Amino acid sequence: MERIDLKSLTEDQTKEFIKSIGEKPFRGAQIFKWIYKGAQNLEQMTDLSKELRGKLDDFTTIANLSIYKKFSSKIDGTIKYLFSLEDKNIIESVMMKYKHGVSVCISTQVGCRMGCKFCASTIDGLKRNLKSSEMIDQILKIQSDINQRVSNVVLMGSGEPLDNFEQVKQFLAIVNEKNGLNIGYRHITVSTCGLVDKMYKLSDLKLPINLAISLHAATDEKRKEIMPIANAYSIEDILKACRYHIEKTNRRITFEYSLIKGFNDSKEDAKLLAQKLKGLLCHVNLIPVNKIDERDYKKPDINDIETFKKILKKNNIEATVRRSMGSDIQGACGQLRRRNL
Numbered sequence: 001m002e003r004i005d006l007k008s009l010t011e012d013q014t015k016e017f018i019k020s021i022g023e024k025p026f027r028g029a030q031i032f033k034w035i036y037k038g039a040q041n042l043e044q045m046t047d048l049s050k051e052l053r054g055k056l057d058d059f060t061t062i063a064n065l066s067i068y069k070k071f072s073s074k075i076d077g078t079i080k081y082l083f084s085l086e087d088k089n090i091i092e093s094v095m096m097k098y099k100h101g102v103s104v105c106i107s108t109q110v111g112c113r114m115g116c117k118f119c120a121s122t123i124d125g126l127k128r129n130l131k132s133s134e135m136i137d138q139i140l141k142i143q144s145d146i147n148q149r150v151s152n153v154v155l156m157g158s159g160e161p162l163d164n165f166e167q168v169k170q171f172l173a174i175v176n177e178k179n180g181l182n183i184g185y186r187h188i189t190v191s192t193c194g195l196v197d198k199m200y201k202l203s204d205l206k207l208p209i210n211l212a213i214s215l216h217a218a219t220d221e222k223r224k225e226i227m228p229i230a231n232a233y234s235i236e237d238i239l240k241a242c243r244y245h246i247e248k249t250n251r252r253i254t255f256e257y258s259l260i261k262g263f264n265d266s267k268e269d270a271k272l273l274a275q276k277l278k279g280l281l282c283h284v285n286l287i288p289v290n291k292i293d294e295r296d297y298k299k300p301d302i303n304d305i306e307t308f309k310k311i312l313k314k315n316n317i318e319a320t321v322r323r324s325m326g327s328d329i330q331g332a333c334g335q336l337r338r339r340n341l
């Protein structure tokens with residue numbers, strides 16, 4: 001029998017599991033609390049009897065990541081964490097401090113198989129999906145390291161969240177638990193390169209999360225040049241799924257648009273983008289492309305970035321230029337990668 005990972009359960013699921021092994025459900029609530037107090041093993045759950053701990057030891061496990069390395073940005077205080085997993089894979093997460101609280105960018109897969117040209121996470125392909133417990137533990141370990149509560153989570157580290165749908169769905173249920181991390185859905189962002197079939201499944205959960213779409217081009221032809229997923233789904237398919245998401249959740253969509261000098265940063269690109277997004281409840285995040293060693297993409301000049309933004313705004317599309325955090329520690333968008341010990 002496969003062991004149950006206690007960090008992969010909601011509070012109710014923990015109680016149900018405890019009941020299934022012939023114990024009182026309130027023991028489940030105790031265990032759940034311990035996990036979020038940072039207990040790493042059953043020994044630390046001191047109000048459980050030795051007998052119960054022994055019994056649990058036969059059926060359960062608790063995922064634990066360890067901090068392998070840490071890099072602190074000298075520019076903005078961002079910290080990049082390299083976590084080693086039990087199978088010796090290494091994933092990366094980033095902690096950013098803002099006025100409104102602490103935000104953590106977590107990985108959802110070891111690597112990624114989507115092949116976007118500008119992104120470091122996909123360079124060595126996909127190794128495996130992360131378990132919900134491994135996503136939860138990135139937050140728990142960072143919280144305990146900085147001794148401060150994490151208030152926002154973005155699924156924007158390595159991996160395509162919707163390519164690991166079931167584990168991400170479970171993660172979303174756990175992370176919101178009142179007696180657990182208690183992070184509200186409005187403080188959670190799921191970012192996708194546009195796996196349209198899974199976008200519908202996500203919308204059907206009717207969670208008021210923020211949905212971010214990595215668009216990066218205003219035409220399918222151009223998008224195909226940098227994002228292989230564009231061969232499977234058109235921008236029109238994505239926009240239809242976005243309209244469905246808004247219908248189900250009443251939430252504004254964010255479009256991520258990495259500006260690459262000489263490729264997608266012209267006035268014409270901006271006008272086409274504005275045309276495509278016209279009338280949609282949305283916001284565009286412009287991200288001057290971050291450098292990765294393997295590619296030669298460059299950020300546009302500051303004036304071209306501003307012009308691009310102005311054109312969107314003139315066409316009533318809200319747009320902001322995202323401040324790049326942690327770029328001196330390779331911790332900015334698209335710079336995270338997978339490694340092996």
Ligand SMILES: C[S@@+](CC[C@H](N)C(=O)[O-])C[C@H]1O[C@@H](n2cnc3c(N)ncnc32)[C@H](O)[C@@H]1O
Pocket residue numbers: 118119120121155156157158159160161191192193212213214256258287288289290291292333334335
């Ligand atoms: C690494 S992805 C992870 C989430 C998901 N797979 C996605 O593509 O939306 C997070 C964001 O970083 C962006 N990104 C990737 N490489 C980048 C780069 N070199 N510069 C700026 N943004 C980048 C992605 O397009 C996406 O919007």
Ligand code: SF4
Pocket residue numbers: 112113114115116119120121122157158159160192193214334
């Ligand atoms: S941008 Fe997202 S989907 Fe594309 S390769 Fe990077 S992590 Fe994967």
